[in-house]
Amino acid sequence: MKIIATNALPKSADDQKTLQIGNDAELADLVASGALEGVQRVELQFPKFTDGRAYTQALLLRRRYRFAGDIRATGDVLIDQLVHMHRSGFTSAVLAPGVDAAAAERQFARFAAFYQGDVLEPRPLFAREAA
Amino acid sequence: MYQYTDFDKQFVKLRAQQFRDQLERWQRGELTDEQLLPLRLQNGWYIQRYAPMARIAVPYGEISSTQLRTLAHIAREYDKPAPELLAHAQATQDALQDAQPGATLAAPPLRYGYGHFTTRTNVQFNWIPLNRAADVMDLLASVSMHGIQTSGNDIRNITCDALEGIAEDSIVDTRPYAEITRQWSSLHPEFTYLPRKFKIAFNGAEEDRAATGWYDIGLQARRADDGSVGFAVKVGGGMGRTPIIGSVVREFLPWDQLLNYIEAVVRTYNSYGRRDNKWKARIKILVKSEGQNFIDAVEKEYHDIVHLDGAPHTITQAELDRVSSHFVVPELKAAHLPSKVSPQGQLYQRWLQQNVRGHRLPGLKTVTLSFKRPGFATGDADADTLDALAQLAEQFSAAEARLTHEQNLMLPWVHESDLPALYEAARALGLAQPNIGLLTDMIICPGGDYCSLANARSLHIGAAVTERYQDLDELFDLGPIDLHMSGCINSCGHHHSGHIGILGVDKDGKEWYQITLGGADGSALSGPAIGGKVVCPSFTAAEVPDVIEALLATFRALRKPGELFIDALRRIGHDPFKQAANGARRPKADQEALAEQD
Numbered sequence: 135m136k137i138i139a140t141n142a143l144p145k146s147a148d149d150q151k152t153l154q155i156g157n158d159a160e161l162a163d164l165v166a167s168g169a170l171e172g173v174q175r176v177e178l179q180f181p182k183f184t185d186g187r188a189y190t191q192a193l194l195l196r197r198r199y200r201f202a203g204d205i206r207a208t209g210d211v212l213i214d215q216l217v218h219m220h221r222s223g224f225t226s227a228v229l230a231p232g233v234d235a236a237a238a239e240r241q242f243a244r245f246a247a248f249y250q251g252d253v254l255e256p257r258p259l260f261a262r263e264a265a
Numbered sequence: 266m267y268q269y270t271d272f273d274k275q276f277v278k279l280r281a282q283q284f285r286d287q288l289e290r291w292q293r294g295e296l297t298d299e300q301l302l303p304l305r306l307q308n309g310w311y312i313q314r315y316a317p318m319a320r321i322a323v324p325y326g327e328i329s330s331t332q333l334r335t336l337a338h339i340a341r342e343y344d345k346p347a348p349e350l351l352a353h354a355q356a357t358q359d360a361l362q363d364a365q366p367g368a369t370l371a372a373p374p375l376r377y378g379y380g381h382f383t384t385r386t387n388v389q390f391n392w393i394p395l396n397r398a399a400d401v402m403d404l405l406a407s408v409s410m411h412g413i414q415t416s417g418n419d420i421r422n423i424t425c426d427a428l429e430g431i432a433e434d435s436i437v438d439t440r441p442y443a444e445i446t447r448q449w450s451s452l453h454p455e456f457t458y459l460p461r462k463f464k465i466a467f468n469g470a471e472e473d474r475a476a477t478g479w480y481d482i483g484l485q486a487r488r489a490d491d492g493s494v495g496f497a498v499k500v501g502g503g504m505g506r507t508p509i510i511g512s513v514v515r516e517f518l519p520w521d522q523l524l525n526y527i528e529a530v531v532r533t534y535n536s537y538g539r540r541d542n543k544w545k546a547r548i549k550i551l552v553k554s555e556g557q558n559f560i561d562a563v564e565k566e567y568h569d570i571v572h573l574d575g576a577p578h579t580i581t582q583a584e585l586d587r588v589s590s591h592f593v594v595p596e597l598k599a600a601h602l603p604s605k606v607s608p609q610g611q612l613y614q615r616w617l618q619q620n621v622r623g624h625r626l627p628g629l630k631t632v633t634l635s636f637k638r639p640g641f642a643t644g645d646a647d648a649d650t651l652d653a654l655a656q657l658a659e660q661f662s663a664a665e666a667r668l669t670h671e672q673n674l675m676l677p678w679v680h681e682s683d684l685p686a687l688y689e690a691a692r693a694l695g696l697a698q699p700n701i702g703l704l705t706d707m708i709i710c711p712g713g714d715y716c717s718l719a720n721a722r723s724l725h726i727g728a729a730v731t732e733r734y735q736d737l738d739e740l741f742d743l744g745p746i747d748l749h750m751s752g753c754i755n756s757c758g759h760h761h762s763g764h765i766g767i768l769g770v771d772k773d774g775k776e777w778y779q780i781t782l783g784g785a786d787g788s789a790l791s792g793p794a795i796g797g798k799v800v801c802p803s804f805t806a807a808e809v810p811d812v813i814e815a816l817l818a819t820f821r822a823l824r825k826p827g828e829l830f831i832d833a834l835r836r837i838g839h840d841p842f843k844q845a846a847n848g849a850r851r852p853k854a855d856q857e858a859l860a861e862q863d
Binding site (some may be wrong): 151182183184185186187191193197201212213214217218219221222234237241244245247248249250251252256257258259260261264 | 272276279282283286290295296300303304338380418445448449450452454455456457458459525532533536540557569573574575577580581583584632781
């Protein structure tokens with residue numbers, strides 16, 4: 135997962151075709167309208183870090199709508215939620231102002247595996263162990 | 266009971282390590298209080314009136330002697346306020362007491378060194394300093410315990426009927442299904458920041474003893490004609506400010522679809538549940554406001570999980586078998602300890618009647634130890650008692666015990682021949698009051714003595730009622746009555762489901778109490794779950810025991826021979842009870858005169 139400090143964000147937009155999706159948007163409608171066609175990056179928003187709607191959006195974009203581009207977390211993005219984001223399908227995150235990117239890295243090393251399946255490993259632990 | 270695998274053990278250790286890292290970053294100022302808040306809640310750490318509270322999960326209430334000893338150690342060594350903190354806390358509580366209107370009830374002093382059994386089979390400690398929190402989590406992890414998701418806006422500790430697998434009316438032992446669901450819900454990446462908390466309960470018997478109607482998701486086990494297992498699924502029950510009984514959304518969900526279906530429910534809730542108003546954020550509000558639209562959305566999501574996503578969380582027979590293999594009958598042998606108990610003695614007979622229940626296996630009984638006793642808050646066990654419980658469980662119940670949602674502790678594997686010796690041992694510990702199911706077997710939250718959410722104290726009212734109803738002849742004459750009390754509308758004391766409910770409310774900084782009548786938790790005693798109705802304007806603390814006495818006197822005057830309180834209340838209606846309650850109100854002048862005498 136690409137973790138970007140706010141002050142490291144390029145001042146001008148890069149050349150990625152980006153679609154910003156509000157966390158109350160109906161994904162099914164967006165997809166049906168063709169809004170995702172040609173999009174290279176989707177930005178999902180965390181207005182507050184405690185608002186968890188974008189986790190579901192990211193997961194559905196990956197698992198159900200097969201979106202293969204970058205999914206970026208923006209807004210109130212803190213360190214202790216990054217692993218959840220990664221597992222839900224986010225591939226980049228812009229940290230909220232003042233958050234230290236160095237402490238973020240070691241969060242990814244802690245758990246080698248989890249019980250439930252996610253975007254990175256759709257099978258739950260019991261199905262992995264049986265395989 | 267479930268035995269942790271190497272993976273499970275490592276998982277709780279890593280979780281404790283992660284929590285230590287988070288606390289350290291907070292102490293260094295790298296995390297703000299606001300940023301730490303959900304992280305500590307997700308590990309069971311609240312900040313209360315005076316100190317942090319740790320809430321430890323005891324899934325399905327099942328606890329081993331080893332775990333009880335660890336809780337005893339934590340109670341003894343960690344649940345200790347600094348002297349100046351305790352002095353400050355007691356002085357603040359004393360000032361609160363002095364500020365109450367008119368005459369009031371004597372308030373027991375604040376205590377420490379206790380574990381508190383809750384209605385959701387957690388154990389709470391009230392005085393552990395936050396700088397020792399990480400050490401406590403390490404200790405707990407060493408005996409396969411944790412506080413994962415015992416708080417926060419996530420899927421909480423899962424509960425079951427305390428008699429799962431041993432009840433005479435058992436349909437299915439739901440503990441393996443609950444354990445599979447617990448593992449699936451632990452550190453779920455998508456569902457850790459829900460609009461609000463989310464509680465799941467299982468019930469595997471004919472009688473609903475798990476209050477499933479009152480849960481966000483209530484799962485009632487069923488067997489189809491061909492013997493296959495499934496669940497009736499209720500969604501959207503809950504207490505709080507808006508008490509609602511869950512709606513049945515599925516009559517029979519095949520067992521292997523459990524996780525897929527719960528995922529559909531929680532995903533729908535995560536996407537559409539309100540986040541603008543804490544009081545309207547529970548799933549019950551969404552279910553109530555959207556009705557069939559909600560059910561349609563869940564069914565659509567479930568369909569997509571199965572047909573588009575490939576249903577990756579379909580439970581396999583192998584996994585069910587693996588987890589089920591933990592929930593087997595342990596090796597049992599009778600203790601054959603000598604006893605001086607006279608089997609015909611009235612006290613012993615009463616204990617047999619109230620505290621001992623039948624068992625699925627011949628020759629065995631379940632025994633409930635009563636944590637409703639004078640001098641102690643409901644569900645409180647000090648370090649010595651926790652140690653003694655560990656020993657009792659070892660001697661009489663294969664080193665296993667179960668917390669019950671009524672805040673007692675049950676021994677699930679007692680030989681019938683051991684009952685007299687167990688009675689004697691329980692009595693020596695003060696845990697043999699034959700009051701299970703009777704008036705004094707109250708459910709009570711810690712209230713305004715500890716909890717920062719509480720509007721009013723509850724423990725002093727519990728103490729007064731306990732003291733007033735010590736006469737067993739009277740208690741037995743009154744028969745089974747559910748008396749539930751909460752110190753605020755969050756309803757941790759389940760007042761909505763009490764035949765008599767007491768709710769603490771705040772008026773201008775003073776404590777008042779509303780009385781409700783006619784609630785039901787869903788068990789056989791009082792039929793389908795329903796919320797009680799408020800009877801009249803609220804009372805002072807000092808009036809509450811009198812109001813209860815007046816309600817009970819009305820019951821005794823109007824009942825038919827053998828009629829239970831709840832049945833009489835329903836037959837007669839609330840009016841005579843309301844009048845009696847109002848009659849117990851003290852005129853203002855009397856209250857002032859009484860206050861003078863204090």
